[in-house]
Amino acid sequence: MSDKVLTIHRVSKTRGKLRVLDDVDLSLSPGERVALLGHNGAGKSTLIKCILGLTRFQSGAIHVGAAQPGSAAARRDTAYLPEAVSFHPALTGREQLTLFAQLSGTAADVPLLLERVGLADAMDRRIGAYSKGMRQRLGLAQVLLGRPKLALLDEPTSGLDPISRQDLYAIIDELAGQGTAVLIASHALTEVEARTDRIAILRKGEMVADDTLANLSDLAGLPIRLRVRARENPEALAAHLGGNRVNGASIELLCSPADKMQALRRIAAMGEAVVDLEMTPPRLEDLYRHYAKEALQ
Amino acid sequence: MTRFLAVTRAELLILRRNRWLLVATLIMVLFALALTFAGSAPTGTLGVDMLTVSVASMTTLSVYLAPLLALMIAFDAIAGDVDRGSLALLLSYPAGRGEILLGKFTAHLAALAFAMTVGFGTAGALAAWLGGAGPDSHMALARLILTSILLGAVFLALGYLLSAVAGGSTAAAGMSAGLWLIFVVLYDLGLLGAVVMDQSGTFTRSVFPWMMVANPADAFRLWNIAATEGVAMASGMTGAAQALPAWAAPASLLLWPLLALLLARAAFQRVEP
Numbered sequence: 265m266s267d268k269v270l271t272i273h274r275v276s277k278t279r280g281k282l283r284v285l286d287d288v289d290l291s292l293s294p295g296e297r298v299a300l301l302g303h304n305g306a307g308k309s310t311l312i313k314c315i316l317g318l319t320r321f322q323s324g325a326i327h328v329g330a331a332q333p334g335s336a337a338a339r340r341d342t343a344y345l346p347e348a349v350s351f352h353p354a355l356t357g358r359e360q361l362t363l364f365a366q367l368s369g370t371a372a373d374v375p376l377l378l379e380r381v382g383l384a385d386a387m388d389r390r391i392g393a394y395s396k397g398m399r400q401r402l403g404l405a406q407v408l409l410g411r412p413k414l415a416l417l418d419e420p421t422s423g424l425d426p427i428s429r430q431d432l433y434a435i436i437d438e439l440a441g442q443g444t445a446v447l448i449a450s451h452a453l454t455e456v457e458a459r460t461d462r463i464a465i466l467r468k469g470e471m472v473a474d475d476t477l478a479n480l481s482d483l484a485g486l487p488i489r490l491r492v493r494a495r496e497n498p499e500a501l502a503a504h505l506g507g508n509r510v511n512g513a514s515i516e517l518l519c520s521p522a523d524k525m526q527a528l529r530r531i532a533a534m535g536e537a538v539v540d541l542e543m544t545p546p547r548l549e550d551l552y553r554h555y556a557k558e559a560l561q
Numbered sequence: 562m563t564r565f566l567a568v569t570r571a572e573l574l575i576l577r578r579n580r581w582l583l584v585a586t587l588i589m590v591l592f593a594l595a596l597t598f599a600g601s602a603p604t605g606t607l608g609v610d611m612l613t614v615s616v617a618s619m620t621t622l623s624v625y626l627a628p629l630l631a632l633m634i635a636f637d638a639i640a641g642d643v644d645r646g647s648l649a650l651l652l653s654y655p656a657g658r659g660e661i662l663l664g665k666f667t668a669h670l671a672a673l674a675f676a677m678t679v680g681f682g683t684a685g686a687l688a689a690w691l692g693g694a695g696p697d698s699h700m701a702l703a704r705l706i707l708t709s710i711l712l713g714a715v716f717l718a719l720g721y722l723l724s725a726v727a728g729g730s731t732a733a734a735g736m737s738a739g740l741w742l743i744f745v746v747l748y749d750l751g752l753l754g755a756v757v758m759d760q761s762g763t764f765t766r767s768v769f770p771w772m773m774v775a776n777p778a779d780a781f782r783l784w785n786i787a788a789t790e791g792v793a794m795a796s797g798m799t800g801a802a803q804a805l806p807a808w809a810a811p812a813s814l815l816l817w818p819l820l821a822l823l824l825a826r827a828a829f830q831r832v833e834p
Contacts, residue, residue: 318833352641354579363567363571
């Protein structure tokens with residue numbers, strides 16, 4: 265536990281008869297960016313609230329540094345961005361962030377932070393007039409207060425347009441760069457792919473995967489998808505290579521990572537009969553589906 | 562230890578900006594003035610000055626209005642943050658739940674105090690200027706303002722309690738309306754019914770006054786009436802006040818805010834955002 269910012273050890277939580285979290289293990293080191301993936305209701309938000317000490321769990325242990333969740337020390341070190349956060353509509357962005365700065369006990373440059381998240385023009389307008397994306401940016405600004413050791417972001421991209429998402433991930437990288445461990449709960453799979461160091465997948469309260477993207481794809485052994493376009497006779501091509509016809513002129517075949525080169529050589533040997541070749545490695549979506557399904561058995 | 566003041570500052574900004582402060586003050590001024598002038602007729606017959614009569618009228622007004630205004634701010638204090646999803650965020654900060662509650666209470670009480678002082682003060686000053694006032698009636702006015710603030714404090718804290726228990730703004734609003742009705746109207750009706758049934762038996766003589774003073778709204782009424790002879794005469798409520806020791810009503814009205822705040826604090830602790 266010594267060098268870890270966050271350690272979660274065999275945490276279980278039941279709500280009535282429902283097991284919301286089931287023996288969950290997870291740990292984060294300083295500067296690490298970890299994506300916590302799962303469907304709605306998989307337990308992502310509940311796990312985050314357990315880390316914050318906002319909700320009780322029946323067994324297991326959570327430590328933020330060496331502190332108990334919800335203790336003064338843990339709250340000082342943790343920043344949190346709730347899902348679809350909203351603030352009192354009568355306050356301005358500057359007033360709201362000033363309140364948070366005072367509550368956290370840090371002397372922060374509020375206008376600078378608001379500028380950092382792109383709210384420089386709107387900081388003296390009431391939050392009631394903000395768009396959903398602007399409220400999310402304000403929520404993000406308070407995460408940056410006082411150099412937290414751990415940042416818990418619950419669906420940080422919801423309501424953001426693509427450009428804002430770019431900004432968001434730039435800010436996450438900046439946080440990680442200064443040594444903050446960042447846990448990003450999301451179901452926007454494709455985005456977190458390139459932006460995180462590790463991926464943890466929750467399925468119905470169970471942690472079904474926790475590794476780097478590369479390791480997860482190796483472990484899953486998911487097939488690579490090859491799409492070959494024929495010059496004139498897709499039937500003949502399909503008969504020769506195997507695989508299924510798709511959209512008239514193309515066929516699609518799947519092969520394991522180990523067989524990839526052999527398949528490519530066979531396609532190349534077809535010569536003029538092949539016009540085009542498209543290769544898709546397994547995406548996060550496939551992986552996610554794989555691990556979510558595997559846990560079912 | 563000044564973190565609760567940050568909450569107070571933000572809450573005061575909110576009250577000022579959503580015009581609650583303006584509207585509440587305006588309501589207080591208008592009602593106080595209307596009652597002062599509508600109730601100024603018996604001055605001659607009772608032989609008391611106009612400010613005394615005005616205070617008696619305003620005491621009756623405050624029993625209804627102080628709890629109502631207090632509940633109107635308080636019902637949203639916790640439930641509103643739960644609805645917006647900002648309570649979880651607020652609680653992830655180093656400030657504790659007690660500090661957050663204290664911060665809100667300080668702001669809300671200050672706003673209530675402002676509305677009460679301006680409202681009753683304006684009407685009182687006008688009554689004194691038009692119909693004269695003695696040192697007794699000045700004391701009565703000061704007492705009215707202070708006890709109204711205390712009564713407001715009770716219902717602020719009870720409002721937080723409901724706001725924590727309800728789990729949502731709409732439910733909290735409904736429960737607050739029910740609470741107001743019980744404390745201000747139904748409780749007295751029930752006691753009245755019991756007294757009528759009892760026909761001046763032991764209940765009426767020994768139990769009834771204590772049951773009455775246990776309700777903060779009635780304690781407020783009794784304190785104001787018992788303390789000034791003129792006000793008691795003007796309001797015609799001397800009987801119940803004389804049956805109790807002088808400390809009973811003040812004790813009830815001073816204990817209620819503390820008790821209600823402790824209950825609200827305990828209920829807030831159990832809220833899982």
